[in-house]
């Protein structure tokens with residue numbers, strides 16, 4: 001599940017946060033882990049059985065890595081700009097491949113290796129990197145190509161199986177050939193007359209050449225419909241948020257980041273009558289394109305005992321122009337025993353680093369996620385490999401770092417300007433969403449967790 005519940009400005013803070021915690025104005029920022037610490041952790045990793053041949057071949061050594069780790073995006077019709085399915089594909093770019101895996105640029109996975117562990121982690125082992133490097137430097141031997149592994153069975157249709165229901169915008173959207181990225185919000189009514197629980201969603205981009213990522217928000221108050229009505233084209237445009245504080249979210253999609261079904265008995269609340277606001281982030285492709293992205297919804301099959309709740313951790317923002325290391329963050333104390341499921345960091349273009357951790361009442365630090373090289377283009381919900389149980393009194397802390405200097409190549413303002421909260425490209429956000437369930441909640445026994453706000457019930461606006 002991917003929950004990216006973007007607040008519009010600080011509207012959320014007034015009511016929304018009151019029940020979760022509070023905004024911290026002067027957070028204590030911890031220094032990032034030193035390189036030495038990181039190396040210490042790396043050397044504790046179990047020694048891989050993979051042997052690194054001095055002269056690897058494509059068929060025996062390289063193809064298994066590329067097909068398993070790269071082909072999900074590097075194949076026709078997918079998000080990456082070229083395929084890596086054949087010997088010829090790989091040979092043509094061998095040096096570049098060695099380089100991007102060495103630097104960690106590919107496969108794209110932004111979470112630091114020494115901090116938390118996640119479902120669907122995309123990471124090459126040191127041995128795999130060395131194989132690609134040796135191959136590039138020893139003449140890209142083919143080996144016996146007929147013995148290369150078969151192409152993986154890429155999912156055609158829905159990877160999670162046929163959804164219970166498929167929602168899509170009523171009309172196709174036409175994207176211009178060039179220019180800046182577009183964030184388009186399409187309003188899709190659900191029209192259910194009773195509340196439901198969702199276990200997972202799957203997003204099917206209509207046109208993978210231009211769809212970069214998708215988030216399905218919820219609106220129970222018709223606010224998205226109003227914004228849609230003011231715009232002549234299908235949907236309406238924003239940046240980062242949806243133009244108001246949404247009633248919730250069902251999840252999202254980014255290339256290669258399919259999120260799993262929720263644990264049995266756990267569901268996301270879908271209030272009756274809610275509209276899905278499907279936010280699609282488009283990259284222009286150089287030619288006019290069209291898209292109609294679909295979302296498949298899988299309802300909970302088992303009775304739901306616990307509802308997914310969201311803890312938003314928010315940092316105050318007032319970033320002076322030229323400041324290269326603006327630090328902020330937020331802390332929330334959890335009042336009950338809870339189980340943490342996933343975390344979604346969110347910043348815009350000046351964001352450089354975000355770390356989220358839980359500190360138990362006995363001062364034990366539980367790493368949740370650290371994104372040391374934030375990239376707005378790779379928004380990810382990090383689902384913990386195992387749900388993490390933490391006791392009442394645990395503090396969840398988020399710290400973040402921003403670079404508003406001219407040396408940040410992503411700085412959208414030249415010269416840099418004073419930056420605060422907002423939805424536009426030149427504004428910033430500082431928020432991490434932690435999804436969790438309350439251990440004492442047993443909806444099946446009629447025991448609903450008290451003092452926790454539910455999406456779609458009482459809204460903050």
Ligand code: HEC
Pocket residue numbers: 065066069070071072073074079080081093096097100101106107108122124255256257
């Ligand atoms: C989740 C999707 C995804 C996966 C998995 C992935 N790539 Fe990429 N790759 C992309 C996208 C998108 C781009 C183009 C945009 C960019 O450069 O960020 C790209 C670009 C590249 C480039 C060009 C970089 C440049 O500087 O222009 C190389 C080389 C590359 N990938 C190699 C790999 C290799 C090798 C793997 C596997 C070890 C891999 N990729 C896995 C999505 C992916």
